[in-house]
Amino acid sequence: AAMAGVLRAAGVARRLLCSGLGVAAGPPSTRQLREAEEATPVFQYAGKVTRRKDRVFVWGFSYSGALGVPSFVRPDVGWKKPRRIQPTPYRLETEEKISSAACGYGFTLLASNTTDITKVWGMGLNKDSQLGFQRSRRDQTKGYEYVLEPSPIPLPLEKPQQTRVLQVSCGRAHSLVLTDYEGVFTMGNNSYGQCGRKVVEDEIYSESHLIHQLKEFDSRVVQVVCGQDHSLFRTKKGGVYACGWGADGQTGLGHYNITSVPTKLCGDIAGVNIIQVSSYGDCCLAVSDEGDVFGWGNSEYLQLASVTETTQVNVPRHLPFKIGKVKEAACGGTGNIVLTEEGNVFVWGYGILGKGPNLIETAVPEMIPPSLFGGSDFSPDVCVAHVRCGLSQFAALTNRGELFVWGKNLRGCLGTGRMEDQYFPWRVTVPGEVVDVACGVDHMVSMVKSFT
Amino acid sequence: LNAAPGRAPRQHVRFLPAPAPDGGGAVELVAARVPVLADHPLVRGPRFRKLKIGAGHRLDVKASGVFVLGIGHGNKLLTDLYNCHLTKVYTVGGLFGKATDDFSDTGKLIEKTTFDHITREKLERILAVIQGTNQKALLMYSNIDMKTQEAYELAVKGLIRPMGKSPPIITAVRCLQFALPEFQLEIHCLHETQQYLRKIVHEIGLELKSSAVCTQVRRIRDGVFTLDDALLRTQWNLQSIQEAIQNCQLKVETELEKTLG
Numbered sequence: 001a002a003m004a005g006v007l008r009a010a011g012v013a014r015r016l017l018c019s020g021l022g023v024a025a026g027p028p029s030t031r032q033l034r035e036a037e038e039a040t041p042v043f044q045y046a047g048k049v050t051r052r053k054d055r056v057f058v059w060g061f062s063y064s065g066a067l068g069v070p071s072f073v074r075p076d077v078g079w080k081k082p083r084r085i086q087p088t089p090y091r092l093e094t095e096e097k098i099s100s101a102a103c104g105y106g107f108t109l110l111a112s113n114t115t116d117i118t119k120v121w122g123m124g125l126n127k128d129s130q131l132g133f134q135r136s137r138r139d140q141t142k143g144y145e146y147v148l149e150p151s152p153i154p155l156p157l158e159k160p161q162q163t164r165v166l167q168v169s170c171g172r173a174h175s176l177v178l179t180d181y182e183g184v185f186t187m188g189n190n191s192y193g194q195c196g197r198k199v200v201e202d203e204i205y206s207e208s209h210l211i212h213q214l215k216e217f218d219s220r221v222v223q224v225v226c227g228q229d230h231s232l233f234r235t236k237k238g239g240v241y242a243c244g245w246g247a248d249g250q251t252g253l254g255h256y257n258i259t260s261v262p263t264k265l266c267g268d269i270a271g272v273n274i275i276q277v278s279s280y281g282d283c284c285l286a287v288s289d290e291g292d293v294f295g296w297g298n299s300e301y302l303q304l305a306s307v308t309e310t311t312q313v314n315v316p317r318h319l320p321f322k323i324g325k326v327k328e329a330a331c332g333g334t335g336n337i338v339l340t341e342e343g344n345v346f347v348w349g350y351g352i353l354g355k356g357p358n359l360i361e362t363a364v365p366e367m368i369p370p371s372l373f374g375g376s377d378f379s380p381d382v383c384v385a386h387v388r389c390g391l392s393q394f395a396a397l398t399n400r401g402e403l404f405v406w407g408k409n410l411r412g413c414l415g416t417g418r419m420e421d422q423y424f425p426w427r428v429t430v431p432g433e434v435v436d437v438a439c440g441v442d443h444m445v446s447m448v449k450s451f452t
Numbered sequence: 453l454n455a456a457p458g459r460a461p462r463q464h465v466r467f468l469p470a471p472a473p474d475g476g477g478a479v480e481l482v483a484a485r486v487p488v489l490a491d492h493p494l495v496r497g498p499r500f501r502k503l504k505i506g507a508g509h510r511l512d513v514k515a516s517g518v519f520v521l522g523i524g525h526g527n528k529l530l531t532d533l534y535n536c537h538l539t540k541v542y543t544v545g546g547l548f549g550k551a552t553d554d555f556s557d558t559g560k561l562i563e564k565t566t567f568d569h570i571t572r573e574k575l576e577r578i579l580a581v582i583q584g585t586n587q588k589a590l591l592m593y594s595n596i597d598m599k600t601q602e603a604y605e606l607a608v609k610g611l612i613r614p615m616g617k618s619p620p621i622i623t624a625v626r627c628l629q630f631a632l633p634e635f636q637l638e639i640h641c642l643h644e645t646q647q648y649l650r651k652i653v654h655e656i657g658l659e660l661k662s663s664a665v666c667t668q669v670r671r672i673r674d675g676v677f678t679l680d681d682a683l684l685r686t687q688w689n690l691q692s693i694q695e696a697i698q699n700c701q702l703k704v705e706t707e708l709e710k711t712l713g
Contacts, residue, residue, distance in 0.1 A: 037561050042549075044566040046661035356604030369608045374584070379624075400580050424604045426591075427584050433577065451581070452574050452661050 046452060053450040054097045057089035057430055060443025061411035064106040066124035067443060068092050070148040085412035089430045098447055103440025104170025107131060110150055111168045119165040120177055121150035128173040128205040130188035143207040155185055156211055171226030178224045183215035192229050193260025194244030214262060217241060227279040233262055238273030240265045240286060248282040249314025250297035256314055267315035269294050280389055281333035291325030293338060294318050301334040301350035305363035321365050332389035343383030351392055354406045357423045372425045373398055390439030401433030411442040453690060454498040461491035506530050509674055512646035514556060517671030518682045529704060536711040537615055538675035539623055539640045544666060546653040548633040551663035555650035567662045572630045578659050579625045586622040593618040620644035676703045
């Protein structure tokens with residue numbers, strides 16, 4: 001503590017002049033230190049009412065524009081080099097708090113549940129207008145093929161200042177936006193009817209203004225899921241509707257043709273209250289309120305081999321796994337993952353499943369040991385809260401807000417900072433508590449709350 | 453030590469001249485067991501003139517706690533224990549609101565901040581993150597190829613740890629007490645120094661948008677040696693030291709066998 005005003009008493013005269021101000025030389029005594037300490041100003045960096053901030057982090061392949069950082073693709077300063085891959089989480093500045101995000105095949109959608117006019121932003125590939133029509137600034141008649149920055153997507157809402165966007169989902173070349181009272185909006189490629197409208201021959205999808213609205217379902221739609229070229233809708237009453245490409249049976253309607261109007265699924269899920277649906281490639285999984293798992297679609301990678309030998313299943317079949325009550329399921333391109341009520345994670349399918357390099361394929365779910373997710377005798381109450389799937393990657397979120405990833409590290413999409421594939425769950429260092437994560441083919445987006 | 457009864461002198465067989473039993477001046481050689489003169493205490497001198505004492509992991513001047521010493525042949529065990537790379541456990545006490553230059557409360561004050569916004573929940577969140585990043589460092593510095601099956605199996609059991617030189621790694625942190633402005637943490641770490649622990653306390657303060665200084669660092673466990681095995685200042689006498697060595701012998705042997713094979 002540098003005492004302001006400690007004067008060295010040099011001479012007698014000085015001492016007589018500044019009596020009371022001058023102090024004897026030498027090391028400051030305890031009392032002086034204490035007084036100096038009490039006199040120093042106190043800084044306040046955060047008050048009691050400081051809120052935790054919401055942030056978005058992105059990582060993966062950036063040349064498609066899917067990360068939303070234009071300087072990675074077109075550097076704005078001469079000395080910067082274009083960054084092809086972002087190997088670790090990078091913060092993306094957004095105007096509003098993002099409540100839902102989805103990664104497609106080379107593009108991303110971010111949505112906020114605000115009542116402002118702009119509710120959905122998109123970035124990345126736009127060759128099939130999966131991000132709506134983005135008017136080019138250089139030529140007002142044309143649209144952008146690649147959107148490098150989060151750009152607002154204008155939705156044709158009836159009440160734009162009252163409707164809220166609940167969820168977004170992206171497939172290979174189409175995207176779905178779910179609102180609370182105005183149904184589902186679809187845009188993008190419709191060559192297989194995945195947008196829920198009739199297929200028009202030789203339709204040109206790029207620079208298209210068309211955004212279709214779907215309203216007629218048995219009850220309100222509460223979840224939308226995009227597979228590679230098909231769409232699934234889950235309604236409040238527990239029913240599932242599908243439309244789009246069906247050659248692998250992923251529409252689950254009993255045939256292998258394309259469907260252009262959302263039709264209700266039957267099979268083993270008829271009459272069952274489904275609480276979650278998931279799909280990303282050509283296989284689909286549904287979870288009922290009683291914890292049963294139903295699957296349909298592609299089974300070339302043993303995803304449904306527990307019930308059938310055929311490689312395509314076009315009717316939902318119950319998967320009789322004895323692993324406990326299932327809470328959440330996620331489907332990837334070749335592998336599937338489920339989370340049970342006890343917090344255990346089970347994987348099956350083909351590829352890097354997360355149990356070391358020796359486990360390549362299995363038809364029966366295998367459990368990933370909970371010690372890999374941070375649970376130890378020091379912190380026994382750590383368990384997995386959510387599971388997500390990309391095309392060949394898996395992600396798990398724990399209740400402590402940590403993100404674990406594993407799978408094929410395609411163009412740095414795992415976010416570990418290394419380019420190698422990861423054979424067992426690995427922690428991703430994110431400066432904050434991860435609330436949700438969306439996995440794509442070669443990039444990932446996460447919604448994070450800051451620590452303090 | 454020198455007063456304790458030493459080894460008995462060696463005995464050897466010598467052929468000594470002794471008078472013949474049948475009288476006369478004839479001298480016969482008789483075998484007799486006599487102590488070797490070289491082993492006589494007056495010839496040999498005191499058994500111990502100096503003791504070789506080696507120290508285990510370093511402990512700061514400002515810190516306290518378990519400090520392992522090796523005596524004589526125990527120094528070889530010390531190097532073996534160092535190569536085992538076992539974790540050490542510390543109790544670290546901290547104080548919010550101050551920042552000093554050497555991160556402890558006796559240093560020069562640099563800044564004072566408010567701390568009433570800090571809650572136990574926020575502290576535990578920061579501790580979880582510290583554990584997470586150090587977990588990654590643990591796996592990375594252990595020099596095992598992540599792509600092998602054995603790396604997966606070791607990771608499941610939690611037995612991966614760096615067996616060579618590495619920067620300080622914290623394997624576990626826990627908050628024992630929290631009463632603003634004071635708090636106490638239990639830290640399990642590898643290859644660390646006490647100043648590093650004080651720096652960690654300072655960084656926790658920064659992360660919580662305030663500042664913190666370290667008031668106490670106490671080592672409560674060093675590998676296999678815990679506070680129960682440690683001798684207090686009043687117990688630094690021959691009897692207690694010998695008892696302590698005997699008690700710990702078995703533990704040290706089993707640990708060395710388990711780790712180094």
